[in-house]
Every structure is written in C-alpha cells, then in structure tokens.
Amino acid sequence: MPTTLSSREFDQDTSGAKRAALSGPVFITDRGRPAHVLLSIEEYQRLAGGNASIIDLLAMPGAEDIAFEPPRSQIQTRQVDPS
Template identity: 60%
Template sequence: MTVSRMTSREFNQDTARAKRAAENGPVLITDRGTPSHVLLSIEDYRRLTEGGPSLLDAIAPAEAQDFEFEPPRLHGALLSVPDLI
C-alpha cells in the first residue's frame, strides 16, 4: 500500500489524479504543510469501518458472565512520596 501526498491546491485542481492515487492507498491531503484530510477508496473505508469484534469480545470466553473484581490495595515504600530536598 502506497501513501500519497497532495496539497489542498493540487487536490482542488486535479481530483481525478487524487482518485486514481487512492486506488493504490490512502492520499494524505495537506493544508499549508499540515495533514488535514485523507482520501480513501471505498474498499479501504469499508474495511476500516466494518465493525469487527471489540477487544473485550475477542478476549472473553463465549460463556463469560459478569463477575466482581476487587483489585488488591497496594502498600509499602513504593507508594510513598520521595523526599527530593
């Protein structure tokens, strides 16, 4: 996948070139040298937004139920404020 760059002016003057470039990968459009927009083909856009499983869905077992979780309280010198003077 190739990432192309164009200025806003180039994009406004030659949108056909931008659309052709988007077939090979994202087109980064800059405004005064700062990235402002990205042009993607519809296939790339759909792939990014098709909504796969969430991270929780991916790592939780299928039979997972709600459960209580009480993290242990930490004690000791690691949690004291150091004397910097």
C-alpha cells in the same frame, strides 16, 4: 506508499487523487500540515468494519473473551381491541 497532495494540487487534479486512492491513502495538506485523507470506499469499509457480518465478527480471534451480557427483554402482553 501513501500519496500526499496540497489542497491546491487536490483541487487541480481531483481525478488523479481518486485514482491514487485506489492504491492507498491520499493525504491532503493545508499549509503543509495533513488535514484530510482520501480513501477508496473499499478501504474505508475495511477500516470501519462496514462489511463484516455477525458471523465474521463472532469468528474473530479473541471474540470469546469479549464480555457481552445483554439486558433481559421485558415482554408485556396487552388486551387487543378487535373493534
């Protein structure tokens, strides 16, 4: 279950909010309305896909259905000046 703190509560117990974020998101409110969410770095990376390797991404279900046609590379040669 997510934790909800007012901005004032967050300011008064930042360490407690960080501990709570290890168990799930911590919603921080301004004037009773959600304004921010505190997450552990692991949860953020999971949501953002920050730890996924290309192998993990290619192994995802449905990955074979994703259209991917990169542009052909245009390699040009040029003279080298050995001086």
